[in-house]
Amino acid sequence: MADPDLRYKPASELGRMIRGGQVSSTELTRMYLDALDSEGRRLNCLAELAPERALAEAARADAEVAAGTVRGPLHGVPYGVKDLLATDGIPTRWGSPAHADQVFDYDAGVVDRLGAAGCVLLGKLSMIELAGGGGYNTCAASIDGPCLNPYDTSRWAGGSSSGPGAATAAGLVGFSIGTETWGSILVPSSFCNLSGMRPTYGRVPRHGAMALSWTMDKIGPMCRSAEDCGLVLQAIAGHDSRDPSSLPGGWRFVPEAPATDRLRIGVLPTDFGDAETVKGHVERAVAELQAMDHTLGEAALPDYPYATANMTLIHADGAAAFEKLIRSGEVRKLVDPQQQAGLIAGLAVPAVDYIKAMQLRSVAGPHAVRVFETFDVLAAPTLLKGAIPAARPMSETWEGMGGNGGPNNLLGWPSLTVPMGSDDEGLPVGLELVGPPGGETALLALGVQLQGATDWHLRRP
Amino acid sequence: MPRPKSLSRRDLGKALAGAAAAAALGAPDQTRAQEPEPVEDVPAMSDVEARLDWEPTEELREGIAGNVEYLSRAWADVVPFSEGLEPSFIFTATALDEARRHADG
Numbered sequence: 137m138a139d140p141d142l143r144y145k146p147a148s149e150l151g152r153m154i155r156g157g158q159v160s161s162t163e164l165t166r167m168y169l170d171a172l173d174s175e176g177r178r179l180n181c182l183a184e185l186a187p188e189r190a191l192a193e194a195a196r197a198d199a200e201v202a203a204g205t206v207r208g209p210l211h212g213v214p215y216g217v218k219d220l221l222a223t224d225g226i227p228t229r230w231g232s233p234a235h236a237d238q239v240f241d242y243d244a245g246v247v248d249r250l251g252a253a254g255c256v257l258l259g260k261l262s263m264i265e266l267a268g269g270g271g272y273n274t275c276a277a278s279i280d281g282p283c284l285n286p287y288d289t290s291r292w293a294g295g296s297s298s299g300p301g302a303a304t305a306a307g308l309v310g311f312s313i314g315t316e317t318w319g320s321i322l323v324p325s326s327f328c329n330l331s332g333m334r335p336t337y338g339r340v341p342r343h344g345a346m347a348l349s350w351t352m353d354k355i356g357p358m359c360r361s362a363e364d365c366g367l368v369l370q371a372i373a374g375h376d377s378r379d380p381s382s383l384p385g386g387w388r389f390v391p392e393a394p395a396t397d398r399l400r401i402g403v404l405p406t407d408f409g410d411a412e413t414v415k416g417h418v419e420r421a422v423a424e425l426q427a428m429d430h431t432l433g434e435a436a437l438p439d440y441p442y443a444t445a446n447m448t449l450i451h452a453d454g455a456a457a458f459e460k461l462i463r464s465g466e467v468r469k470l471v472d473p474q475q476q477a478g479l480i481a482g483l484a485v486p487a488v489d490y491i492k493a494m495q496l497r498s499v500a501g502p503h504a505v506r507v508f509e510t511f512d513v514l515a516a517p518t519l520l521k522g523a524i525p526a527a528r529p530m531s532e533t534w535e536g537m538g539g540n541g542g543p544n545n546l547l548g549w550p551s552l553t554v555p556m557g558s559d560d561e562g563l564p565v566g567l568e569l570v571g572p573p574g575g576e577t578a579l580l581a582l583g584v585q586l587q588g589a590t591d592w593h594l595r596r597p
Numbered sequence: 598m599p600r601p602k603s604l605s606r607r608d609l610g611k612a613l614a615g616a617a618a619a620a621a622l623g624a625p626d627q628t629r630a631q632e633p634e635p636v637e638d639v640p641a642m643s644d645v646e647a648r649l650d651w652e653p654t655e656e657l658r659e660g661i662a663g664n665v666e667y668l669s670r671a672w673a674d675v676v677p678f679s680e681g682l683e684p685s686f687i688f689t690a691t692a693l694d695e696a697r698r699h700a701d702g
Contacts, residue, residue, distance in 0.1 A: 271664075441675040451668055465651035477660030483648050484641040484665045489672050499678050 143167060143307035144596055146361040147213045147368070150310050154201060154212040161201075161212030164310070165194035165256050168214045171308045172258060180281040181293065181302035183219035183260040186226050190214065193256040200254065209367050211254030216309040218297050219260040220267060221355075222344035223247055230346045231263035231278045231296070234461060234469035244344025245376045246313060246355055253371040258309055261299025265470050267317060268296045269348045269454035270478025275526045277472035282526045285327055286597035287563055291523035294324030300358045301328040306597055311359045311368055315345060317352045318446055319541045322553045325358055326518040326566035329555045329595055331583060332358045333365040336573045337548030338383040340369070341376030349453035350381070351494070352446070352545055361593055362554055362583025366391055369576065383574075390577055391584045399578060401425055402435025402511030404570075409536050411520040414565050417557040418517050421567045424589055425515070425582070435507055435514050440500040442542035445493035449546075452490045455482025501547050505572055512578055514570040516540050518553040522563025544570055552579040555592040564595070636662040641669060 142150075142159070153159045169187050176182035197212035222228050222240035229235045247257060262280035264272060275292040276282040283298030285291040286306035293302035297314030301324025304312045314321040316334045325332025333356045340355040347353065357368035366389035374386035403422055408415040426432050461467050462480050470476050507514065520538035524530065544551055550573070553566040571579045587593050636642055639662045646653070653661060 440678055441672070444671050444675055448668070448671060463648060463650055465649070468651075468657075473657065473660055477657060477664050480645060480649070480653075480657075480661045481664030481668055483645045485668055486641075489668075492672060496678060 143171060144360065147210055147215075147311040147359060147364040148361065150213045151209045151211060151367075154197070155206055157201075161194040161197040161214070161256055162191065164212070165190050165214045165258065168258050168309055171306075172216070172303065175306055176303060176308050179284045179286060179289070179293070179302045179306060180278075181262050181283050181299040181306070181308065183229060183231070183262045183280055183299060184227050185259040186223070186257060187259075189226070190256050190258045193251070197254050197256060207252065207254035208371065210250075210311075210371060212256065213254075213310040214256040214258045215250065215311045215313065215368075216258050216261040216300065216303055217244075217247060217313040218263050218300050218315055220263055220315050220346045221247055221260075221313065223257065223260065226260060228260065229279055230266055231280065232265040232470060233279045234466045236279060240344070242344065245341045245378060246372045247344070249372050250313075250368075255310075255371070261297075261303050261309075261312055263298055264296035264320075265472070265475060266454075266458065266479070267315065267320060267346065267348045268475070269317070269450060269458070270470075270472075270475040270480075270482070272472045273474045273529050273531055274472050275524070275530070277470075277475055279471070284526055285523045285563075287329065288523065288561075290525060290527070291563065292327065292526040294327035294523065296320040297324050297358060301325060301330060301332075304328065304330055304358050304360060311357060311364050313355060313368070313372070314358045315353060315355050316545070317349050317354070317450060318545045319539065321354075321356050321358060322518050322539075322541065322551060322566070322568065325553045327523040327564065329564035329566075329593070330358050330360065331362045331365050331552065331554050331587075331593060332356065332566075333369060333552045333576065333580070334544075334550060335369060335373065335576055336383070336550045338381055339373050339387060339550070339576065341374070341379035341382035343376055343378035347453075347457045349450045349457075351453070352449060352548075354548075362552060362580055362587050363391055365552065365583070366580040369580070387576065389580065391581055399430045399512040399582060400510065401430050401432050401582075402507060402514045403432060404435055404437070404514050404516035404540060406516055406520075406538065408517075408520060411517075411536070411538075411559070413558075413560050414517050414520050417565060418515075418567065421556045421586070421590075422515055424586060428585055428589065430582075433511065435511050437507060437543055438500065438503050440496060440504070440543070442496075442500065442546045445496045446542060446546050448485055448489050448493040451478065451482035452485040454479055455485070459483075497546060500543070504543055504547060508572040508575070512571070513575070513582055516568050516570070517556075518566035518568040520565075522559040522561060522565055540568055540570065548573055550574075550576045550579060552576075552583050554583045554586060555595065557592055639666050639669075641665050
């Protein structure tokens with residue numbers, strides 16, 4: 137197993153290699169455990185390593201392969217989860233110094249499902265404390281310190297799913313699981329040259345996940361290819377009676393089907409400012425899609441105060457979810473004073489404003505979704521810049537970053553970000569593909585097709 | 598969802614104008630850098646403090662007040678989106694309702 141490329145291979149290929157006997161799950165697990173223990177600690181992307189559990193799960197996976205039993209395409213593939221998901225007996229700190237001793241005695245539903253799919257849990261990956269619910273101003277707002285970007289370790293890996301971003305990009309896991317309330321899968325995926333999917337709200341059940349905002353939290357895959365995102369989503373999606381907010385039924389990955397049709401792609405208007413290089417990348421990426429016979433047009437979403445509603449919901453939900461922490465004063469243990477102040481201030485969100493934010497969904501949702509009568513998929517730059525410096529306050533570095541997460545997160549729409557090149561400083565940037573609720577299949581098929589014709593996703597740190 | 602921290606409430610206003618509730622992607626343009634009011638004059642601040650079993654430091658109080666001010670004004674400049682709705686308009690509350698409606702076709 138001397139192949140230095142092995143650790144960077146997509147999960148789909150690792151699964152094929154395990155099934156074909158070219159490598160064992162145990163060999164892969166040892167390789168990734170070593171890498172996490174060394175590079176993972178240097179990047180601050182590791183929250184907790186779980187070697188005993190990982191090696192036991194890998195041994196079971198290998199024994200099953202030897203006996204002719206394969207649970208699915210990800211059988212034996214090692215992975216990591218954001219430290220926001222409960223894991224039996226392994227500390228789950230939510231990135232927060234105030235939860236340093238927290239240990240659950242059960243696995244989150246997603247971890248259960250990945251185990252049932254034959255995957256091997258390597259450990260927990262770092263995150264911004266409490267998923268950044270109060271707002272944060274420093275990349276170091278985590279019990280694990282600032283998570284560094286493997287493409288440039290003076291830069292940040294993104295947040296709040298920082299560890300999944302860095303670890304997956306650096307080849308320290310086969311794939312990872314992140315979560316998003318407002319940007320937390322897409323931002324680190326874009327910063328770290330990953331394919332990352334924020335599924336439709338309710339697609340992936342949230343049993344065992346830290347609650348920040350009940351009507352906005354989503355769980356999704358962060359991977360080295362769009363195909364991997366589809367395979368992982370297939371493993372974790374579907375109703376779970378322990379999460380009444382989960383969508384009914386399951387979900388099946390069909391990589392080719394819709395992309396064999398001509399899709400109508402609507403390009404969202406973007407003020408690129410001085411991000412000319414990124415503008416060129418978007419033009420190149422959509423030209424690739426056009427060359428695949430998809431049609432292009434200009435799309436626009438109706439103007440509503442999406443971001444105001446998001447902010448209201450997250451602050452009020454966050455203050456309710458963490459009221460005990462706030463009331464007791466434990467909130468003062470958080471690293472970032474902005475987190476402390478923001479969470480506490482959430483107690484003051486007027487009920488009228490909260491209702492207004494909820495009501496906006498009823499008004500804007502049916503209106504905005506009509507864009508999908510004209511287009512199957514929307515496209516836009518995920519962000520206008522690559523990773524920001526890890527050591528500087530975000531108030532100085534985030535300006536002009538752009539992004540489309542406001543309406544998509546408020547309305548529960550799915551998005552896939554895929555790599556599309558680098559910014560002027562050589563840092564990765566992504567293309568966001570957005571679909572209507574339930575539209576993951578077309579997004580993933582388009583991502584797979586794009587990655588079949590381009591090599592942006594194959595770049596390594 | 599990073600957001601500039603409110604070391605001073607004047608800076609918070611400025612930062613929000615530019616970094617735009619920062620990684621709060623697509624956040625609104627909050628062009629309201631202005632002199633902060635005394636903490637005591639921030640509506641709802643006393644309600645917040647009444648809910649705490651502890652006393653914040655002066656610096657944290659400033660930060661809380663900045664955020665409270667910001668949140669309380671968040672909808673002030675928003676063009677009413679519900680004008681024209683029937684008084685009996687019934688709203689469904691969550692993104693789940695929307696997702697479910699579409700998932701069900």
